[in-house]
Amino acid sequence: MKLKFTKMHGAGNDFVVIDAIHQHVDFTPAQWQRLGDRRFGVGADQMLVVEKSQAEGVDFRYRIYNADGGEVEQCGNGARAFVKFVTDKGLTSKRAIRVETMSGIIEPKLEDDGRITVAMGAPVLAPAAVPFDASNLDSRAMGEDTLWPLDVQGKQVWISVVSMGNPHAVQVVEDSEAAPVLAEGPLIEHHPRFPRRVNAGFMQIVDRHSIKLRVFERGAGETLACGTGACAAVVAGIRRGLLDSPVAVQTHGGELSIAWAGGQQAVMMTGPAVSVFEGEIEIAAAG
Numbered sequence: 001m002k003l004k005f006t007k008m009h010g011a012g013n014d015f016v017v018i019d020a021i022h023q024h025v026d027f028t029p030a031q032w033q034r035l036g037d038r039r040f041g042v043g044a045d046q047m048l049v050v051e052k053s054q055a056e057g058v059d060f061r062y063r064i065y066n067a068d069g070g071e072v073e074q075c076g077n078g079a080r081a082f083v084k085f086v087t088d089k090g091l092t093s094k095r096a097i098r099v100e101t102m103s104g105i106i107e108p109k110l111e112d113d114g115r116i117t118v119a120m121g122a123p124v125l126a127p128a129a130v131p132f133d134a135s136n137l138d139s140r141a142m143g144e145d146t147l148w149p150l151d152v153q154g155k156q157v158w159i160s161v162v163s164m165g166n167p168h169a170v171q172v173v174e175d176s177e178a179a180p181v182l183a184e185g186p187l188i189e190h191h192p193r194f195p196r197r198v199n200a201g202f203m204q205i206v207d208r209h210s211i212k213l214r215v216f217e218r219g220a221g222e223t224l225a226c227g228t229g230a231c232a233a234v235v236a237g238i239r240r241g242l243l244d245s246p247v248a249v250q251t252h253g254g255e256l257s258i259a260w261a262g263g264q265q266a267v268m269m270t271g272p273a274v275s276v277f278e279g280e281i282e283i284a285a286a287g
C-alpha cells in the first residue's frame with residue numbers, strides 16, 4: 001500500500017509521522033522496522049501514528065513505534081512533533097490539545113513563539129513503575145531519591161530509575177561527551193534487571209539550572225535528543241538535590257527546557273518541532 005507521511009524532528013530526534021485518520025494503518029513490527037530503516041525505508045528514531053480518540057474530552061490518540069518496530073508508551077519530542085503536525089494539517093484549530101497515549105493523557109500546547117510545551121504527566125520514581133528487579137537491596141538513599149547499583153560488565157554504575165510512562169535509568173557523569181554512551185548504553189538497555197528494557201541517560205550537571213544529556217534509547221540507540229529522557233534526568237537531579245527547576249537541557253540536537261514543581265506535579269517540557277519533508281512510500285505487505 002502507498003503510505004503518505006511527514007518527516008519531522010524535535011531537537012534532532014527524528015520521526016515519520018502518519019495520519020491514520022485518513023489512511024488505514026495496520027503494520028507488523030517488521031513493517032514498522034522497515035519504515036524506520038535508514039537505508040531500506042524512510043529512516044527515523046520513531047514512527048508516530050495520529051488517530052482520533054474515542055475518549056470523552058480527548059482530541060487525539062497518538063501511538064509510538066521505535067525504530068526496532070516495538071510499540072512504546074511515550075515519546076516527549078514526538079508529542080511536540082505531533083502538535084505541529086495536527087496544526088499544520090488543519091486536523092485541529094485548538095492550540096492546547098488533550099492527547100491519549102499508551103501511558104495516559106498528555107497536554108501539549110503550541111506557544112506563540114512556535115515552540116511547544118507539553119505537560120508530560122507526573123514522574124514515578126520507583127522500580128515498580130519501570131518494572132525493575134530491585135532484588136539487589138543495597139541501594140543508596142540520596143536525599144529523597146534512591147540510587148540503585150547496576151553491575152555493568154563488572155563496573156558498578158549508580159542509577160536513578162524514573163518512569164515518564166516509559167522507563168529510564170539515569171546516571172550522573174563528569175563529562176557527557178567522554179561518557180561511554182555507545183559502549184555502556186546497550187548493556188544498560190538490555191540489562192536483566194529491566195525485563196522490558198530501558199532508556200539509558202547520561203547526565204552532566206553544568207550548574208543547578210543546566211545539564212548536558214545524552215540518551216541511548218531503548219529500541220533506537222543513541223538519539224540526538226530524548227524528551228522523556230530529559231524529563232527523567234531533571235526529575236532525578238532535582239530529587240537528588242543537584243538541580244533546581246527550571247532546567248535547560250542541552251542535547252546534541254538542541255535545547256529543551258524542563259520544569260517540575262515536585263511530587264505529583266506534571267513535568268513540563270518545552271522545545272522545538274520541525275517538519276522536514278512530505279513523502280509517500282510503498283510498504284509491502286508483511287511476509
Ligand SMILES: N[C@H](CCC[C@H](N)C(=O)O)C(=O)O
Binds near residue numbers: 217228229
Ligand atoms: N525510546 C523510547 C521511546 C521514544 C522516547 C524519546 N524519543 C522521547 O523523545 O521521549 C522508549 O523506548 O521508551
